[in-house]
Amino acid sequence: xxxxxxxxxxxxxxxFLCIGLDVDLEKIPSHLxxxxxxxxxxxxxxxxxxxxxxxxxKPNTAFYEAYGIKGWTSLEKTIQYLNKNYPEIFTIxxxxxxxIGNTSAMYAKAFFEDLAFDAxxxxxxxxxDSVEPFxxxxxxxxxxxxxxxxxxxxxxxxxxxxxxELYKQVLETSKKWENSENLMYVVGATKxxxxxxxxxxVPNSFLLVPGIGAQGGxxxxxxxxxxxxxxxLLINSSRGIIYASKDENFTDAAAVKAKxxxxxxxxxxxx
Numbered sequence: 001x002x003x004x005x006x007x008x009x010x011x012x013x014x015x016f017l018c019i020g021l022d023v024d025l026e027k028i029p030s031h032l033x034x035x036x037x038x039x040x041x042x043x044x045x046x047x048x049x050x051x052x053x054x055x056x057x058k059p060n061t062a063f064y065e066a067y068g069i070k071g072w073t074s075l076e077k078t079i080q081y082l083n084k085n086y087p088e089i090f091t092i093x094x095x096x097x098x099x100i101g102n103t104s105a106m107y108a109k110a111f112f113e114d115l116a117f118d119a120x121x122x123x124x125x126x127x128x129d130s131v132e133p134f135x136x137x138x139x140x141x142x143x144x145x146x147x148x149x150x151x152x153x154x155x156x157x158x159x160x161x162x163x164x165e166l167y168k169q170v171l172e173t174s175k176k177w178e179n180s181e182n183l184m185y186v187v188g189a190t191k192x193x194x195x196x197x198x199x200x201x202v203p204n205s206f207l208l209v210p211g212i213g214a215q216g217g218x219x220x221x222x223x224x225x226x227x228x229x230x231x232x233l234l235i236n237s238s239r240g241i242i243y244a245s246k247d248e249n250f251t252d253a254a255a256v257k258a259k260x261x262x263x264x265x266x267x268x269x270x271x
Contacts, residue, residue: 001090001118001139001141002139003141003206003230005088006055006056006090006206007230007231009055009088009089009090010055010231010269011231013052013053013054013055013262014262014265014266014269014270015053015054015055015261015262015265015266016055016231016233016234016235016265016269017053017054017055017056017234017235017237017258017261017262017265018054018055018056018057018058018090018092018208018234018235018236018237019046019050019054019056019057019058019236019237019238019241019242019258020057020058020059020060020094020210020236020237020238020239020242021043021046021047021057021058021059021060021063021078021238021242022059022060022063022238022239022242023039023042023043023059023063023064023074023242024063025038025039025067027243027246028042028243028246028250029042029245029246029247029248029250030246031248037070037073037074037077039064039067039070039071039074039078040074040077040078040081042242043059043074043078043081044078044081045250045251046241046242046251046254047078047081047082047085047086048251049251049252049254049255049258050241050254050255050258051086051089053255053258053259053261053262054089054258054262055089055090055234056089056090056091056092056234057082057089057090057091057092058091058092058093058094058208058236058238059075059078059079059092059093059094060094060238061075061093061094061095075115076115079091079093079115079116079117083116090118090119090234091116091117091118091119092117092118092119092120092121092143092208092234093111093115093117093119093120093121094120094121095107095111095120095121095122096121096122096123096145097111097120097121097122097123097134098122098123098124098125098126098130098131099126099130100126100129100130101129101130101132101133104122104129104130104131104132104133104134105133107120107133107134108120108133108134108136108137112134112137112140117140118139118140118141119140119141119142119143119184120134120140120141120142120143121143121144121145121186121208122134122142122143122144122145123144123145124144124145124146124170124174128173128177131144131174131177132177132178132179134182135177135178135179135180135182135183136178136179137182140182141182141183141184141206142182142183142184143183143184143185143186143208144170144174144183144184144185144186145185145186146167146170146171146185146186146187146198147167147186147187147188147191147194147198148186148188148191148210149188149189149190149191149210149211150188153188153191157170167194167198168197168201171185171198171201171202172201175201175202183205184205184206184207184208184234185198185202185205185206185207185208186207186208186209186210187207187208187209187226188209188210188211189209189210189211189212189218189219189221189222189235190211191211192218192221192222192224192225192226193221193225195207195222195224195225195226196225198226199225199226199228203228204228204229204230204232205228205232206232206233206234207226207232207233207234208234208236209222209226209233209234209235209236210236210238211236212235212236212237212240212261219235219261219264219265219268220264220268222235223268227268231269235261235265237257237258237261240257241254241257241258241261242254244256244257
């Protein structure tokens, strides 16, 4: 999917909501455990109930890999269902891959060609040759970790090297890589005060923003400093939406929570 199509969906739906499909069998409604594939059944129900309110879905692959081949099959069925029934939706494989060039090329083929995701998250620690294989795919997006929402982010990401924070050096260096126009960045909502600095370096890039809701991030604060001319934000919410209820009407509760966020986003975009 091109960036232009993503922006068009944001304008049409008045939403820049991304819903994280992080499925834990211990947290889904118990009646779904009787299904042949409870993970896919849960995802399908959530998608059907919320697709008009969001522009992206983001399965975290760890929640599928944990269940072995059955979990991977559920992931495959989920992305196939999205691509067939809701092709306008932007899909993100939250895999956080990052390895030497040949290995990264295979990871890229797995997520972009075999599974046909629009984007995949990557870790930049191994540098240019671990990220560029992902960037080589036309109309695909590589979402690189820049400043994450977890407490451990302060261990390295904000440390100064030669008087400049490491996350800033990562952002600046990545702009020099081949096909860097295909880069997006992960910036956590719990680091809202940093968005002003991030935008000085990547003013127009899309930012995937986890940490709204359960982790305590503020949508208003993120938008205050993070919005760009083309919106430039994908705000992710996972637990706050998909686990809004464990009752049989869980999809209604999920839709209500998604609608609450979409309403806030519409108000921000209108202003």
